[in-house]
Amino acid sequence: MMALDREKGVIHNLNRILIAALSLSASFMDGVSLQDFLFFVALVLWLWLPECDRIEERLLDKFKKRIKKP
Numbered sequence: 001m002m003a004l005d006r007e008k009g010v011i012h013n014l015n016r017i018l019i020a021a022l023s024l025s026a027s028f029m030d031g032v033s034l035q036d037f038l039f040f041v042a043l044v045l046w047l048w049l050p051e052c053d054r055i056e057e058r059l060l061d062k063f064k065k066r067i068k069k070p
Contacts, residue, residue, distance in 0.1 A: 016047045 003011065023043050027036045045052065 020044060020047060 020040075020043055024036075024040055027039055
């Protein structure tokens with residue numbers, strides 16, 4: 001039996017949170033620094049890249065439609 005799309009989404013998001021939490025805790029083990037913050041921002045962007053891409057594509061489509069209107 002296959003997981004439903006909703007269940008797959010929940011599993012995927014739980015995995016993302018686990019990866020982010022483990023990465024962040026490992027990064028903080030040597031002390032907190034600016035690099036840790038930048039690393040975490042990059043990590044979050046990478047983990048949520050498909051959603052970010054969809055948002056950017058929608059914004060680009062809206063921008064193109066506004067430009068084409070006379």
